Amino acid sequence: MATSRQVLSLYKQLLEKAYKFDNYNFREYAKRKIHDSFKEHKGLSGQEQINSLYNSGIDSLAQLQRQTSISQMYTFEKLVVEPLDKHHH
Amino acid sequence: MLTNQIRALARQATRTDSRSINVRSFTVTAGSRTRSVSSKTRSIRHLATKSSTASAKSASSASADSIVTTPPTGSAITLKSATRDESQFGTRPIYLDVQATTPTDPRVLDKMLTFLTGMYGNPHSSTHAYGWETDKEVEKAREYVAAVIKADPKEIIFTSGATETNNMAIKGVPRFYKKTKKHIITTQTEHKCVLDSARHMQDEGFDVTYLPVDEHGLISLDDLKAAIRKDTILVSVMAVNNEIGVVQPLKEIGKICRENKIFFHTDAAQAYGKIDIDVNDMNIDLLSISSHKIYGPMGIGACYVRRRPRVRLDPIITGGGQERGLRSGTLSPPLVAGFGEAARLMKEEMDYDKAHITRLSNKLKEGLLSIPATQLNGSNNPESQYPGCVNISFAYIEGESLLMALKDIALSSGSACTSASLEPSYVLHALGADDALAHSSIRFGIGRFTTEEEVDYVIKAINERVEFLRKMSPLWEMVQEGIDLDSIEWSGH
Numbered sequence: 263m264a265t266s267r268q269v270l271s272l273y274k275q276l277l278e279k280a281y282k283f284d285n286y287n288f289r290e291y292a293k294r295k296i297h298d299s300f301k302e303h304k305g306l307s308g309q310e311q312i313n314s315l316y317n318s319g320i321d322s323l324a325q326l327q328r329q330t331s332i333s334q335m336y337t338f339e340k341l342v343v344e345p346l347d348k349h350h351h
Numbered sequence: 352m353l354t355n356q357i358r359a360l361a362r363q364a365t366r367t368d369s370r371s372i373n374v375r376s377f378t379v380t381a382g383s384r385t386r387s388v389s390s391k392t393r394s395i396r397h398l399a400t401k402s403s404t405a406s407a408k409s410a411s412s413a414s415a416d417s418i419v420t421t422p423p424t425g426s427a428i429t430l431k432s433a434t435r436d437e438s439q440f441g442t443r444p445i446y447l448d449v450q451a452t453t454p455t456d457p458r459v460l461d462k463m464l465t466f467l468t469g470m471y472g473n474p475h476s477s478t479h480a481y482g483w484e485t486d487k488e489v490e491k492a493r494e495y496v497a498a499v500i501k502a503d504p505k506e507i508i509f510t511s512g513a514t515e516t517n518n519m520a521i522k523g524v525p526r527f528y529k530k531t532k533k534h535i536i537t538t539q540t541e542h543k544c545v546l547d548s549a550r551h552m553q554d555e556g557f558d559v560t561y562l563p564v565d566e567h568g569l570i571s572l573d574d575l576k577a578a579i580r581k582d583t584i585l586v587s588v589m590a591v592n593n594e595i596g597v598v599q600p601l602k603e604i605g606k607i608c609r610e611n612k613i614f615f616h617t618d619a620a621q622a623y624g625k626i627d628i629d630v631n632d633m634n635i636d637l638l639s640i641s642s643h644k645i646y647g648p649m650g651i652g653a654c655y656v657r658r659r660p661r662v663r664l665d666p667i668i669t670g671g672g673q674e675r676g677l678r679s680g681t682l683s684p685p686l687v688a689g690f691g692e693a694a695r696l697m698k699e700e701m702d703y704d705k706a707h708i709t710r711l712s713n714k715l716k717e718g719l720l721s722i723p724a725t726q727l728n729g730s731n732n733p734e735s736q737y738p739g740c741v742n743i744s745f746a747y748i749e750g751e752s753l754l755m756a757l758k759d760i761a762l763s764s765g766s767a768c769t770s771a772s773l774e775p776s777y778v779l780h781a782l783g784a785d786d787a788l789a790h791s792s793i794r795f796g797i798g799r800f801t802t803e804e805e806v807d808y809v810i811k812a813i814n815e816r817v818e819f820l821r822k823m824s825p826l827w828e829m830v831q832e833g834i835d836l837d838s839i840e841w842s843g844h
């Protein structure tokens with residue numbers, strides 16, 4: 263049973279991970295996607311559905327952990343829309 | 352003894368030699384790059400001289416270099432810099448060329464890494480667990496690929512990409528039925544690999560009808576009906592055009608084909624997972640898919656081949672009989688699984704991606720079409736236009752010089768294969784565009800990973816640089832003064 267405190271904590275952890283993408287486009291996408299997914303399911307009350315989404319969120323967190331690490335290992339120049347002084351890891 | 356020594360020396364020499372050849376080939380690449388850039392500069396110079404002969408008012412006969420770098424008097428901006436401090440920002444261009452290829456989604460890479468690290472079995476090895484586990488994953492990927500177009504997984508044949516699939520369909524089906532059928536119908540705006548395959552079939556004795564398109568890029572169903580003959584075997588019409596994003600009426604075409612018992616193939620490289628496709632509802636018999644257009648890896652794609660009523664074709668690649676005998680060869684599990692994951696994500700995120708892409712597309716169109724003397728190429732009807740492909744003509748500007756001025760944005764003036772040359776696009780020509788219009792068009796590709804910030808940057812950059820280039824254009828000056836360019840007698844040609 264995922265409690266609302268657990269869900270909120272998952273949301274925060276996912277977002278925190280998303281910020282770790284060195285790649286601008288992947289970072290911005292991950293932030294947007296996490297934000298929109300939680301917003302979309304905000305009013306959900308069915309415990310089964312909440313649990314299933316929570317579990318897939320846990321999987322996503324592990325995947326983000328791996329993929330942000332890779333993004334930090336293979337870095338490229340910053341894009342012309344990226345300010346240079348931001349995003350220190 | 353001596354001969355041995357000489358041989359050893361010779362061997363060594365060849366080795367060093369081949370190394371130095373390597374080095375040389377690097378310089379050659381770099382050199383040809385410089386050359387291709389300078390040829391573009393030449394074309395600007397060419398344009399500039401052309402215009403200055405045309406205009407009696409042309410103020411200076413400045414060299415091309417000063418034309419490119421010096422702003423006209425009274426202009427606050429330069430070609431190079433926008434109105435901001437460049438040193439505060441990165442230098443890598445914004446990627447707006449998703450019709451050429453898409454970035455690999457990290458979730459796809461995550462899937463692929465499983466296979467590149469531990470799960471390395473040959474999916475065709477049926478005697479041990481290494482084979483079984485990859486085989487299971489391959490079949491799962493096949494299900495994901497099939498589900499996007501509501502097909503049966505058994506109807507999916509993995510290939511190396513849409514080019515191979517198009518070859519397979521356009522050559523394979525007519526060859527199988529060549530005893531009784533001799534005619535193929537396609538369109539003038541197909542991808543080069545379709546047109547080239549059709550040309551090959553002409554060499555093999557088939558007649559090919561290339562249907563024209565209207566000014567939006569759409570074929571006419573009456574033209575199609577009129578072109579059908581008793582011995583027509585195949586109709587091949589692309590789903591979404593790669594240069595202008597127009598969507599052909601697949602369902603109507605499929606209906607006509609089925610009524611006439613003709614096979615219907617569609618090149619869906621740019622459409623798969625981006626627009627709704629149902630192979631049964633649309634009566635599609637064969638369909639081409641490319642993984643690297645849907646955030647999957649390059650080097651893999653698929654062919655949907657209908658089983659009922661059965662579509663038969665001569666395979667191009669024969670051998671071990673994999674993929675129902677239609678495409679022999681060992682499958683690559685990392686590519687197949689990556690492709691499968693990309694397809695799964697396309698289906699799962701279709702509505703989410705579509706909403707994002709449509710929003711950015713509308714913003715971009717609004718921001719660019721507000722520039723005077725611009726024109727959208729493609730259809731205005733949202734039903735027959737994919738929003739992620741925005742093709743715009745900027746009159747009185749050469750697309751290539753605009754691209755040169757836009758080093759901070761990765762764009763294309765047409766399909767990847769034609770943009771290497773300075774030839775105007777044959778697709779835009781087919782719409783009835785003249786050389787000037789075809790030359791002045793640029794394609795903007797918006798995808799899952801494009802951000803609003805990038806679109807804002809692009810709108811600003813294009814506005815500034817179109818204004819800049821036009822300020823230097825005597826043609827533009829004449830248009831502003833109300834001179835009808837068609838009334839001018841051009842000298843010097």
Ligand SMILES: Cc1ncc(COP(=O)(O)O)c(C=O)c1O
Pocket residue numbers: 450451511512513514515542544589591592593618620621640641642643651652767
């Ligand atoms: C419409 C269309 N067909 C076919 C292809 C070729 O696809 P692939 O790169 O998978 O061979 C492309 C991509 O350039 C395309 O846009």
